Structures are given as C-alpha cells and as structure tokens.
Amino acid sequence: MYGWIWRHLPGNVWVKALISLALMLLVVYVLFQYVFPWAEPLLPFNDVTVDNQ
Amino acid sequence: MRVVVRAVSELCITVGTLIVLFVVYVLFWTGVRADGAMNHQIDVLQDRWAKQTAHPTTTPSPSTTAAPAPPAPYAAGKPFAIMYIPRLGFTWNKPVLENTEVSTLKKGLGHYANTARLGQEGNFAVAGHRRTYGDPFVNFPRLRPGDAVVLTDGTTWFTYRIDKGPYKTVPTDVEVIDPVPRKSGYTREGRYLTLTTCDPEWGHSHRLIVWAHLDSTQPVEAGKPAALRR
Numbered sequence: 001m002y003g004w005i006w007r008h009l010p011g012n013v014w015v016k017a018l019i020s021l022a023l024m025l026l027v028v029y030v031l032f033q034y035v036f037p038w039a040e041p042l043l044p045f046n047d048v049t050v051d052n053q
Numbered sequence: 054m055r056v057v058v059r060a061v062s063e064l065c066i067t068v069g070t071l072i073v074l075f076v077v078y079v080l081f082w083t084g085v086r087a088d089g090a091m092n093h094q095i096d097v098l099q100d101r102w103a104k105q106t107a108h109p110t111t112t113p114s115p116s117t118t119a120a121p122a123p124p125a126p127y128a129a130g131k132p133f134a135i136m137y138i139p140r141l142g143f144t145w146n147k148p149v150l151e152n153t154e155v156s157t158l159k160k161g162l163g164h165y166a167n168t169a170r171l172g173q174e175g176n177f178a179v180a181g182h183r184r185t186y187g188d189p190f191v192n193f194p195r196l197r198p199g200d201a202v203v204l205t206d207g208t209t210w211f212t213y214r215i216d217k218g219p220y221k222t223v224p225t226d227v228e229v230i231d232p233v234p235r236k237s238g239y240t241r242e243g244r245y246l247t248l249t250t251c252d253p254e255w256g257h258s259h260r261l262i263v264w265a266h267l268d269s270t271q272p273v274e275a276g277k278p279a280a281l282r283r
Contacts, residue, residue, distance in 0.1 A: 003059075031075075032074075032078055036074075036075055036082075040078070040079060041155050045079070045182065045186075045255065047224065047251055048180045048181060048183065048190075049153045049165070050227050050230060051153075051165070
C-alpha cells in the first residue's frame, strides 16, 4: 500500500517526501478533527451523570 | 506470498499507529481543547458580568418597591456560574454550564437541568468529567466533609460546605440528586449542592457523589469569601 502510494507520487525523491509528509499531516488532521471526536463518546469516559447512563 | 506478508505487516503498522494516535487524542488533546474551551467560557461569563455591573446604575428601575422579576432560566449549553474548590487546588476554577449533555461537558461542568438554581431552595446538582476533557474532577476522592465549594453567578458568592462524601453509588441511583437526597443524611428541605463524577477513574460502572449545604452568601462587592482567601 505505502509502496504503491510512493511509486505513484510525482517528482523526484524530495518532492515525494514532501508530498508524503503533507499527506500524513492531512490524515492526522482529519483523524483529530472528525474521526476521533466521533469515536470518543463511544468510550465510557463521558458517563459522569446519574440519570442518562 | 511476499505480497501477502507485506500487506499484513503494513496493516499492522497502520492499526498500531492509529491506536497510538487515538490514545494521544484522548489523554492529551481532549485536555488541551477542554482547557481552551473552559477558559473561553469563563471569559464569556466575565465579559457578561462586566457589562451587567456597568449598566444597572445608568437605568434605575422606576418600581424599586416591586418584587424583583424572576430571573431568566439558564440557557441550555451556556455558562452561568464559576465554581471554585480550594481542596482541588488554589487555582482550580471551572465554568458551570446548563444541562449535562456530552457536548456541554466538553466545555465545563454541567448543571442537571431539572434541579434547583444556584443558591435556591432544593438541590443544585452538577456533573463533571473525572478523566479526559481537562480532568476537572480527577481529585474528586480527596474531597472531605467541611471542604468549601464556592460558586459565583456574577452578583453573589455562594459558599457551600461538604457534609458527606465521596459516596460511591451506581449510575441508576438518580435519588442522589433529589431535592432532599436519599443517603445524604439530610432530613428536611434546604439549599443543597450535589457533585457527581464517574468512578473508577477510567470506567463507568459507578459514580462518586458529594453533598454540601449552603453555608453563606455575600455580594461580589464585598470581595471574595473567606474560603477563597489564602
């Protein structure tokens, strides 16, 4: 998978490295901004009240 | 064969990275976000109170003898008070917001919407996170009878004194936030405060409760109450 992505990135090694870094940052951003906030309430840390268990 | 091994190992690395990132998010990033959100809520409150105190003198009400109008109900998800608990740290202060929805508790402590107003007859019940989202109640078990819980709504300081707790119970025990909470030892109506959080620290099988009664009030013009002075 990662080899496939690497081969399909344009440019020389430095451009490829730069683009991969940008892609990684984008993935981390999407995870922190959208995926994890959605997943976190499924864990038990939000249950602090006595009525809406 | 080599392709399969490579695919499986790449998958394992990806899943491992995801898990590490998620742990970082839960342990660290929710705290960063919550601290920012709580400070913002406190700023909102202080701005609002600064405006309140600036205006009333310029517009004297014509009917000063009439009973004051009943205060507006707390707006859902909006802050209305700041809580101080010296036992949890001299700089510990958190905004109290109306209702106990998940999104509200990310920004501060949550006031159970169906319980009494701050300082009024009945039970003013507040819930807060034990862990994640800034860990507001991480040291909840350190609370002891006699500890002060101080709140301000911008016009009055309310000093509550803890009478009982931490008391461990189950999540379905809704009677702990009744106007006269069962198991609290209170026998008649009064101005009470209940704090709830989860127990164990990272779990959700139980709840920790403390109960307090209103000990004293004073207008903000009179300065901070004794419990908050160093």
